Amino acid sequence: MATDAASDRWYKGNAFWDFENGRPQVSRSQQNAEQFATMIWKGTNIPDGQAQDVGFGIHCGYVLAWYCPSRPEDPTIKTTLENVCRDDGSCTDSEYLCNKDGYDECYNQMATKAHNKLRADHCAHPMTTDTTMAKALQRMIDNSQNPTDPLKRPAPYQNCYENFYQANWPITNEEIRDTNLATQAWYKHHDKYDFEKGEAKNYQRFVADSFTAIVWNVLDAKVAFARRQSLIVAWYCPGPSAEGAKDGINTPRINFTGVS
Numbered sequence: 001m002a003t004d005a006a007s008d009r010w011y012k013g014n015a016f017w018d019f020e021n022g023r024p025q026v027s028r029s030q031q032n033a034e035q036f037a038t039m040i041w042k043g044t045n046i047p048d049g050q051a052q053d054v055g056f057g058i059h060c061g062y063v064l065a066w067y068c069p070s071r072p073e074d075p076t077i078k079t080t081l082e083n084v085c086r087d088d089g090s091c092t093d094s095e096y097l098c099n100k101d102g103y104d105e106c107y108n109q110m111a112t113k114a115h116n117k118l119r120a121d122h123c124a125h126p127m128t129t130d131t132t133m134a135k136a137l138q139r140m141i142d143n144s145q146n147p148t149d150p151l152k153r154p155a156p157y158q159n160c161y162e163n164f165y166q167a168n169w170p171i172t173n174e175e176i177r178d179t180n181l182a183t184q185a186w187y188k189h190h191d192k193y194d195f196e197k198g199e200a201k202n203y204q205r206f207v208a209d210s211f212t213a214i215v216w217n218v219l220d221a222k223v224a225f226a227r228r229q230s231l232i233v234a235w236y237c238p239g240p241s242a243e244g245a246k247d248g249i250n251t252p253r254i255n256f257t258g259v260s
Contacts, residue, residue, distance in 0.1 A: 003056045006063035010035045020092055022080035041071040042083040042091075074113075078106040078178075103134040104227050107177060111225045111234070114180040115214055118187055124217035130237070133157055134224035137235050141226040148233070161213045161239020167230040182225075182232035186210040212240045 013036030016029045024033035043052050046069050057064045071083060081094040098106035108129045116126040136157060140148045150158045165182035167175075175181065192208040194201045200208035213236045222237045 002058050002061070002063050003065075006056075006065070007039070010039045010065075012036070013039075014087075017084065019084070019086055021097065022077045022084065022092065022094075037080070037084045038067055038071055039065075040084065041067070042085060043069075044082045045072060045075075045079055076106055076110050078110075101131075101135070103131060103138045104225070105131075107227050108134055108225050111180060111183055111232075112223055114183045115223060118183070119215055119217075122215040122217070124215050125219055125221065127221045127223045127236075130222040130224050133160075133222060133235055133237065134226065137224050137233060138226040141228045141231065141233055157235060157237065160235040160237040161209065161216075163210050163213055163234040163236070165232040171230065173229050176230055176232060177227060182234070183214070186234075187214055209240045216240050 010032075013029070013032035013034070016025050016033035017036055018025045024030040041052075046052060050069065052070075053068050055066045055068075057066075072079065075083075078094045078098055081092050081097060083091075085091040094106070098104055108131075112127060112129045119126060133156075136154050137148070140153065145152065148162060153160075163182075163186050165185050167181060171181065189207050189211040192201050192204040193199075193211055199205070213234075216236065216239060218238055224235045226233050
């Protein structure tokens, strides 16, 4: 049958999948690899009790399959590792992979994406994750330096702006690891910023800057995150400065209707 032949072809995309790193192999057929991943997606992101359905359509020799629900459009590395497993049922340990290179790659990927989504609302250029900076920050956080002493940072990062977030009970370490609670908490301080004057309200600059750091509009902005249990720390290079904050140019306003 046509559906059997199509299924066999989609499944052969496993030859192009990098199981160790949770992504299509470099310089190989990404489309074939992603068709395979969609086909065998395990579904840990799908609520318990919700069925995974599939339907097929055939027309003039073409076969189309719909999977509902399926994998997210742009899943994180951690989510992909948990859901695309080998034919023996084994999956790469996502915790090992996320942290094996001296920084939390999965959290940095997720948090940078969340930051850039908010930056787009403010017409700010996207940030990129600086992995070298992330490793330096993680080393300092692992040594219980929070907030970090700028004079003890490596020289390239001494002028970076720092955000830190400490969660309280009953928020779990897993919730902090797998969500963007820190980004959301920093962004909520937009209500401490006066967009008309281009400065913090009522001498609340320290609090307001946790928001302005996220949307500070400069080219080639770099960001890095480190996590230790219930603590999240971020470095922004360059970040808000006392001089630059005066004119408000780098923190363009958006319509905040519906933001709580």
